Amino acid sequence: MEKFQMLFPSSSSSSSAHHQYYDDHHHHNSINFLSSSSSPPSSSSMNDGPSMMMMGSSAADHDYHHQHQISTNNDDHDEEQVVTVAYQGGGGGVEGGKKKGEKKLKKPRYAFQTRSQVDILDDGYRWRKYGQKAVKNNKFPRSYYRCTYQGCNVKKQVQRLTKDEGVVVTTYEGAHTHPIERPSDNFEHILNQMQIYTPF
DNA sequence: CGACTTTGACCTGCGC
DNA sequence: GCGCAGGTCAAAGTCG
Numbered sequence: 062m063e064k065f066q067m068l069f070p071s072s073s074s075s076s077s078a079h080h081q082y083y084d085d086h087h088h089h090n091s092i093n094f095l096s097s098s099s100s101p102p103s104s105s106s107m108n109d110g111p112s113m114m115m116m117g118s119s120a121a122d123h124d125y126h127h128q129h130q131i132s133t134n135n136d137d138h139d140e141e142q143v144v145t146v147a148y149q150g151g152g153g154g155v156e157g158g159k160k161k162g163e164k165k166l167k168k169p170r171y172a173f174q175t176r177s178q179v180d181i182l183d184d185g186y187r188w189r190k191y192g193q194k195a196v197k198n199n200k201f202p203r204s205y206y207r208c209t210y211q212g213c214n215v216k217k218q219v220q221r222l223t224k225d226e227g228v229v230v231t232t233y234e235g236a237h238t239h240p241i242e243r244p245s246d247n248f249e250h251i252l253n254q255m256q257i258y259t260p261f
Numbered sequence: 262c263g264a265c266t267t268t269g270a271c272c273t274g275c276g277c
Numbered sequence: 278g279c280g281c282a283g284g285t286c287a288a289a290g291t292c293g
Contacts, residue, residue, distance in 0.1 A: 187264095187265095188265095189264080189265060189266085190265070190266055190267080191266090191284095191285070191286075191287095192267095192268090192284070192285060192286080193266090193267075193268075194282085194283065194284070194285095195282095196282090196283085197281090197282065197283090203283085203284095205284070205285075209264085209265085218284095
């Protein structure tokens with residue numbers, strides 16, 4: 062499990078973070094880990110990428126960016142597998158308990174772009190939806206989820222691209238402070254593949 | 262009945 | 278200051 066974390070230059074205390082992601086259905090063949098690109102938000106190319114890349118960073122977030130792209134091909138399937146690792150780090154690590162009204166502390170975010178028919182990809186953790194918002198320049202709403210594990214403050218956002226509605230973008234914020242609640246062999250397999258092509 | 266979703270209101274940051 | 282957009286809260290509703 063820990064291997065997944067290696068994919069990200071996590072700035073958190075990172076002692077027990079488990080990042081796992083998997084698809085227990087089987088309808089996607091590609092996963093993209095998106096970058097919180099430092100491109101200016103005014104870059105009119107909104108239709109080209111999810112706006113969430115700049116979200117929260119308010120375009121001034123250049124603390125640290127890490128992006129890595131991997132591309133593989135399966136002989137069995139004609140579809141390619143593309144993985145883009147993206148990390149938006151505040152360098153401050155993950156701390157819970159930020160209340161509204163307090164100073165904003167930027168958390169690192171990891172964006173996953175997944176080609177899937179369903180919005181909700183089961184990553185093995187249990188999530189509770191706490192909001193949904195319409196996003197500008199996107200006909201699909203963005204959904205907000207929080208990990209239901211007590212004390213775990215991990216959040217994620219799920220959004221579908223207007224440009225390509227087959228693509229679902231999931232943005233994780235924070236690191237789980239507990240083990241995964243359900244085994245996920247399938248995704249682990251994907252992770253293994255990713256590791257092969259990861260220079261970390 | 263507990264866990265989860267829905268949804269409008271509210272809060273906050275940012276640009277003008 | 279105002280309006281917009283993103284993010285969160287919380288009451289009500291739904292489901293197993």
